[in-house]
Amino acid sequence: MAFSFEKLKIWQKALALSKDIHELTLTFPKEELYILSSQIKRAADSVGLNIAEGAIGQSKKEFSRFLSIAQRSGIEVVACLHLAKARNIINEIQFQKLYTEIEELVKMIQGLKNSLSEKTMNRELKTVN
Secondary structure, eight states, X not given: OOSGGGGOHHHHHHHHHHHHHHHHHTTSOGGGIIIIIHHHHHHHHHHHHHXXXXXXXXXXXXXXXXXXXHHHHHHXXXXXXXXXXXXXXXXXXXXXXXXXXXXXXHHHHHHHHHHHHHXXXXXXXXXXX
């Protein structure tokens, strides 16, 4: 792997999420093609794209900012899943599977963000002492 982000488990999970969402949208009705299908796919893709972009040559603060955007995109996927369920496009089993996948990914992103801020805080404390 040529790029460091490709080794990140959160990026690999985000890539898997994009694939799963894409496959799900193939079952959506045609009238949702430019509405919900497009929106949920762009949100799912945005998770991995922001992880990748933030991981390359950025400061910890900047990487954390991109991770925040990735998290918000993950939450957008959840909201789209709720809409799909409310419109009877997906069933409860499909909803729960993807909801669990996204929930785990968002928690992993938060954990990485926390570790970035802890490292920054520890470095700042060493500077003060």
